[in-house]
Amino acid sequence: MTALGKLARGVQTFFCDIAQGFFEITHNGFAVVGLAVVFSCLTLVARPDLRQAGESQLVAWLHQRQAQQLGVVPELDAIDRATALNPKDLPKQQAAVAYWLSKKYRVAPEPLSALVAEAYETGSRVKIDPLLLLAVMAVESSFNPFAQSPVGAQGLMQVMTGVHSDKYENFGGKLAAFDPVTNLRVGAKVLQECIQRAGSTQAGLKFYVGAALLSEDGGYAEKVMAEHARLQAVAAGKAVPLAPPQPLRTATPVDAMRPGKPDETTPAV
Structure with a gap:
């Protein structure tokens, strides 16, 4: 095998090793993420208080984002203060x-x-x-x-x-x-x-x-x-x-x- 062929084969082996390593890392990473998601879901099911707190924080964040975009502070319960009926x-x-x-x-x-x-x-x-x-x-x-x-x-x-x-x-x-x-x-x-x-x-x-x-x-x-x-x-x-x-x-x-x-x-x- 010529020197050029050996070089080409070495480069090919090098990139194959990199690809395989990347695949293994990614695969393991997704596995970790999946386990984290499953664990989080089980925790939220077992702890309704944590789920409620998380939902409240998410709603508060969404309201804050909406207020920044619209320039007003939304109050979804404002309708309860209105003296009005259809x-x-x-x-x-x-x-x-x-x-x-x-x-x-x-x-x-x-x-x-x-x-x-x-x-x-x-x-x-x-x-x-x-x-x-x-x-x-x-x-x-x-x-x-x-x-x-x-x-x-x-x-x-x-x-x-x-x-x-x-x-x-x-x-x-x-x-x-x-x-x-x-x-x-x-x-x-x-x-x-x-x-x-x-x-x-x-x-x-x-x-x-x-x-x-x-x-x-x-x-x-x-x-x-x-x-x-x-x-x-x-x-x-x-x-x-x-x-x-x-x-x-x-x-x-x-x-x-x-x-x-x-x-x-x-x-x-």
């Missing part, structure tokens, strides 16, 4: 009321649907017509959950938060007055007490607005009862024309009837 998910009667109020007061039907549903549930619990609760909200705040009057009446039902702070204790404090559902529940309780104290709905509304010891209530009870009648007609499936919408405001039309101080003799809401 009106199509409501019973026909409640949906009709929600759509009608939405058009009249220029409020989105989804949050109004949640309030209508809550009014029916709360009204059943405190033995008050839910449509009366909705009528009170309409007259008091035009469904503005952040409304406040000059004398401190706040939220959807314009409850005097300072006077009825005790009623908010079970909801975390007075700031809950600006949670629509909480304000509705507290306002319904106050209205229930007013009606029981006065002996009738109309007289109870006079107590509610803080005009119990006055000769008249500025037409407040009449406005509420008129809206109540319209809502009854809507719930019954009748075509009820929309009255001119009231302008958005941060004070109720009957603020002058409310006492300025909690210790005055006229009952305050």
Whole structure:
């Protein structure tokens, strides 16, 4: 064999040895990786706490990456804080009321649907017509959950938060007055007490607005009862024309009837 042939054969042997070594190393490496994966899977099956921690870290990392790309911090549970329902998910009667109020007061039907549903549930619990609760909200705040009057009446039902702070204790404090559902529940309780104290709905509304010891209530009870009648007609499936919408405001039309101080003799809401 010539010297050139020997050189070629040596080079060939050299590269074959390298290829075989690389194959063995790779094969053993894959085997190690496979064993590591199997061991990890068995560990995660045996230790759910580790699996949960790993999933939480992965989700947190994915959220962080998404926040970096979008420039916002995603909150998948934010929907739980929203006071909103699809009106199509409501019973026909409640949906009709929600759509009608939405058009009249220029409020989105989804949050109004949640309030209508809550009014029916709360009204059943405190033995008050839910449509009366909705009528009170309409007259008091035009469904503005952040409304406040000059004398401190706040939220959807314009409850005097300072006077009825005790009623908010079970909801975390007075700031809950600006949670629509909480304000509705507290306002319904106050209205229930007013009606029981006065002996009738109309007289109870006079107590509610803080005009119990006055000769008249500025037409407040009449406005509420008129809206109540319209809502009854809507719930019954009748075509009820929309009255001119009231302008958005941060004070109720009957603020002058409310006492300025909690210790005055006229009952305050």
